[in-house]
Amino acid sequence: MPTFSDLMKVAYKKERVHSRRLAKQLSISEKDALKKVMEIAAGNQSLNTLVNARRQEADHALAKTIAAKQAKADARAKKNTENMPDPSAWLAWFDGATHPNPGKMGIGGLLKNPDGDVITSISYAAGQGDSSVAEYLALFAVLQAAVNARSKKLIIYGDSRVVLDDVQTKTAGAPILGSHRTRARELIAQLNDVTFIWIPRRKNSMADALSQQAIKLPSTYMPA
Template identity: 70%
Template sequence: MPAIQPLPYMPSYADLIEVAYKKERVSGRRMARQLGISEEHGLKKVMEKIAGAQPLHIFIDQRRQEAADAAAKIVTRKQEKANARIAATAMPDPNAWLAWFDGASHPNPGRMGIGGLLKNPQGELVASISFSAGQGDSSEAEYLALLAVLQAAVDASPHKLIVYGDSRVVLDDVQSKTRGAPILSSHRTHARQLMAQLHDVRFIWIPRRKNDVADALSQQAVILPSSYVPP
């Protein structure tokens, strides 16, 4: 006797409403008025058309998974921001040297300026960096600024260094254990070579408003002559 195959799951109106976008619900109501059918059947026809050859219940499951993934990303971003706020407001190691970097590009891509500063544990300014860096985009400008402060730190040879920046792209890339963005690979390689010459380096993301001095130095550098040569 052949096995009895279970009937496919039939989505309810509540299922459709749960995953339908606003414009799809509007289209369903419009179709219901035009065809003289219920809003449930109108929405079902709209969703079936979007799903195409895919069974509607599988399409709904995919929409639910997409929503769950998006919610998880939001939670992760909020946690990252919370961690960054904690790190930014925490008292730094009193024995650590502190560095800030920022890069600007006007327009983007366009003329690049880099800015940065390095302070010793006593709070004394050891290096102030403001150079024009030719043509490029904002990510390249940020990386060149990071290279400049790392080179200044290598020259000063601190026992411990904390580097602050507002570029998540660069901070994530330089710390990534994977290959990272190919377009930034040469800068990443150079940065890690400099980091290898330092005893202890820590990177902390901060919002732009807390990176105002380095930002001002980079904005100032945009109008300077193109004299920067990477260290």
């Protein structure tokens, strides 16, 4: 015969609530009340059979939960692995800023070699224009730096979907950005392997800080 503890472990919440009410109504112990409730749930089968079935049900649910958690953990690990940059790749970040928009443009960028050393840091004012032009000018700067460094494989991070989508489009692209797209592709053609990755602004803080810093520089300033 199952113990009170056995019944408590396998009873559903509504059955435990019902047994407490029944105990008060009939002035009997919670143990006896729960036994009556569970006997009703068991129907024609014995309490032992019901308890064993409920235990198997709980074990199955636990196994499913563990499997689901493991699947999520595996998916996260796979995603993190996929997002890891190629150790042989050069890494670049770019960002363009305008105050106001359109207005004075500042561009920022960084280029790191596969060892993680900053090879080029870019921060200069770039005349007047809108945010998309500023972003493209920043992209030109990191691409040119990569060409000068003769990087074989380059991963470029930026937070401008407009520019990243435009430079990678297989269609005509935005007409107003046509000349900039052409220039970017000319630079890309000088590199063996270029990959673009969009990142949110908060993850592009280094390039963003350099572009914001550039806004304060004289418009005649150019990189060395």
